[in-house]
Amino acid sequence: MTLRAVRPPHETRTRILDVAEELFMHHGFEATSMRMLTAAAGVNLAAVNYHFGSKDALVEAVFRRRLDPMNAERLAELDRLEADANGKPLAPQAIIRAFIRTSLKMVGDTRAGGRTFVRLLGRTYTEPAKPIRALIGQLYAPTMERFKAAFMRALPHLPREELFWRMHFMFGTLSYTLAATDTVQLIAGTKPEDRHDARALEERLATFLTAGLLAARGEHTGVKKAA
Amino acid sequence: MTLRAVRPPHETRTRILDVAEELFMHHGFEATSMRMLTAAAGVNLAAVNYHFGSKDALVEAVFRRRLDPMNAERLAELDRLEADANGKPLAPQAIIRAFIRTSLKMVGDTRAGGRTFVRLLGRTYTEPAKPIRALIGQLYAPTMERFKAAFMRALPHLPREELFWRMHFMFGTLSYTLAATDTVQLIAGTKPEDRHDARALEERLATFLTAGLLAARGEHTGVKKAA
DNA sequence: GTCTATAGACGGATAGAC
DNA sequence: GTCTATCCGTCTATAGAC
Numbered sequence: 001m002t003l004r005a006v007r008p009p010h011e012t013r014t015r016i017l018d019v020a021e022e023l024f025m026h027h028g029f030e031a032t033s034m035r036m037l038t039a040a041a042g043v044n045l046a047a048v049n050y051h052f053g054s055k056d057a058l059v060e061a062v063f064r065r066r067l068d069p070m071n072a073e074r075l076a077e078l079d080r081l082e083a084d085a086n087g088k089p090l091a092p093q094a095i096i097r098a099f100i101r102t103s104l105k106m107v108g109d110t111r112a113g114g115r116t117f118v119r120l121l122g123r124t125y126t127e128p129a130k131p132i133r134a135l136i137g138q139l140y141a142p143t144m145e146r147f148k149a150a151f152m153r154a155l156p157h158l159p160r161e162e163l164f165w166r167m168h169f170m171f172g173t174l175s176y177t178l179a180a181t182d183t184v185q186l187i188a189g190t191k192p193e194d195r196h197d198a199r200a201l202e203e204r205l206a207t208f209l210t211a212g213l214l215a216a217r218g219e220h221t222g223v224k225k226a227a
Numbered sequence: 228m229t230l231r232a233v234r235p236p237h238e239t240r241t242r243i244l245d246v247a248e249e250l251f252m253h254h255g256f257e258a259t260s261m262r263m264l265t266a267a268a269g270v271n272l273a274a275v276n277y278h279f280g281s282k283d284a285l286v287e288a289v290f291r292r293r294l295d296p297m298n299a300e301r302l303a304e305l306d307r308l309e310a311d312a313n314g315k316p317l318a319p320q321a322i323i324r325a326f327i328r329t330s331l332k333m334v335g336d337t338r339a340g341g342r343t344f345v346r347l348l349g350r351t352y353t354e355p356a357k358p359i360r361a362l363i364g365q366l367y368a369p370t371m372e373r374f375k376a377a378f379m380r381a382l383p384h385l386p387r388e389e390l391f392w393r394m395h396f397m398f399g400t401l402s403y404t405l406a407a408t409d410t411v412q413l414i415a416g417t418k419p420e421d422r423h424d425a426r427a428l429e430e431r432l433a434t435f436l437t438a439g440l441l442a443a444r445g446e447h448t449g450v451k452k453a454a
Numbered sequence: 455g456t457c458t459a460t461a462g463a464c465g466g467a468t469a470g471a472c
Numbered sequence: 473g474t475c476t477a478t479c480c481g482t483c484t485a486t487a488g489a490c
Contacts, residue, residue: 012473026355030257034466044475049467051473119355126350126406128253144414162431164415169400169435171414172407176399179353187371187398188391204389208396208439215438239455260483271457276485278455 013051015041018113020062025120029059029132060135063124066106066117067136071143073102078146089153093210099147100174100205107178108198122179125171155213162217170209177205240278242268245340247289252347256286256359287362290351293344294363298370300329305373316380320437326374327401327432334405335425349406352398382440389444397436404432 019041023032034055038045052058077098081090103121106114127133151163158166246268250259261282265272279285304325308317330348333341354360378390385393 028255028257028354030255033464035464044473045466046468046475047473055466123353123355126353126403127255128346128350148414161415165431166435167414169404169432172403173396173400173439176353176403177396180399187375187394188388204392205396207442207444208393211442212400212435212439215434217434261485262483271455272484273457273486274455282484 012041012043012047016043016048016051016058017062017065020058021113021116021120024059024062025116025123028123056131059132062117063121063132063135063139066114067121067139070102070106071139074099074143075146077101078150082150089156090150092151092154092213093206095147095150095154096170096209096213097202097206100209101202103174103178104198104202104205107201118178122175122177125175125179151213166213166215169212173209173212174205177201239268239270239274243270243275243278243285244289244292247285248340248343248347251286251289252343252350255350283358286359289344289347290359290362290366293341294348294366297329297333298366301326301370302373304328305377309377316383317377319378319381319440320433322374322377322381323397323436323440324429324433327436328429330401330405331425331429331432334428345405349402349404352402352406378440393440393442396439400436400439401432404428 016037019037020032023037023040027036034048035045038047041047048055048058052061078095081094081098103118106118109115121136124132124136148163148167151167152160155163243264246264247259250264250267254263261275262272265274268274275282275285279288305322308321308325330345333345336342348363351359351363375390375394378394379387382390
């Protein structure tokens with residue numbers, strides 16, 4: 001509305017995508033109406049249907065726009081690491097960092113909307129069966145395969161099933177961290193430091209996840225009375 | 228509908244809550260209409276408004292019904308542990324288990340709908356600011372305080388801020404695991420063993436989380452080329 | 455306490471002028 | 473490519489008979 005006069009009028013598509021990202025994140029897909037969305041974007045009600053065909057197609061476009069480059073970047077990073085390693089298995093933490101860095105970098109990107117998207121993404125992982133979930137799974141599948149292979153090479157003695165669970169846990173920790181970066185202050189009672197310093201967050205997460213991934217099985221079974 | 232003749236007619240309230248739990252989990256709050264819900268429950272369209280007042284009030288009732296007992300159980304377990312410890316700090320893993328066990332037990336409870344609820348809960352943690360999030364936060368706050376205190380006593384040398392983040396990560400891993408127990412097979416390509424054995428899951432999670440919580444800072448910085 | 459009927463608002467999508 | 477006007481379905485909530 002206010003932006004109407006400022007932004008070039010031929011970028012309606014982009015403007016819709018940007019606003020959709022934001023509204024989907026704040027209100028969810030169902031709760032975001034086309035009227036709300038087009039009003040916020042300063043475009044006509046009919047514009048979404050003209051440019052994307054339907055609301056569902058818009059949702060898909062929102063994810064594809066960001067996820068494809070993100071996964072490409074992750075895979076490129078993994079390629080680079082493996083090339084440098086000359087056939088040796090990678091350090092587990094290096095693999096973890098290659099995976100999480102792409103997402104975390106976007107947490108700091110408030111300007112281009114990356115931060116918004118990455119929160120939307122974290123949110124969407126926990127959506128039930130729906131078509132959206134299928135789409136996300138499909139977009140992630142090749143990346144997941146490559147990282148799984150890298151982990152298996154790095155940890156040949158960890159039973160596969162255990163590895164799968166731990167990858168699941170790691171993925172979950174990352175997703176939740178992206179989606180609910182605000183819960184920390186619920187726990188802490190106060191805002192922690194510079195709120196979302198991507199670099200610091202990468203350190204914290206990498207430390208936590210690496211320890212979890214490498215945990216010895218059956219260790220620390222401190223269940224019996226601590227006294 | 229089919230259940231209509233089977234179940235006693237005076238349990239309309241419960242029947243609505245059960246169905247709401249399920250539909251909210253599968254479709255989300257917005258996407259679940261009262262028509263859908265009342266039809267599935269085999270009750271009249273007006274019944275929800277009669278018994279709960281509004282759709283929003285129903286949502287709140289769904290959470291309160293389960294969350295209050297769950298948190299009470301967690302706190303009771305923590306009390307028991309602390310009583311046994313005679314003033315000594317607890318083992319970190321014992322605290323972790325006290326927290327996660329309540330949720331995980333419900334994963335195995337398919338009959339009474341606990342499994343459904345716990346997935347709904349995991350899903351809801353990543354909902355944005357909304358009133359629901361406020362409700363959940365409020366219901367959790369006292370429990371969170373007690374567990375935070377227990378962790379601080381158990382880990383006096385871990386900087387508070389680091390502890391907060393790690394609690395955040397742990398909470399995230401649990402939430403995601405509850406919400407998306409199916410992603411494992413996306414990673415694994417096949418269903419892992421007896422799908423949701425609560426006991427086995429507790430072992431896996433406790434191991435992973437304990438290692439993460441106790442991780443040494445700055446360790447394993449295997450970022451430089453692994454070669 | 456349960457039902458039918460309906461009010462009243464809002465949803466996505468499109469036709470057709472410009 | 474953009475706009476207005478509108479179709480038509482669904483939504484929550486309620487009024488009032490039983």
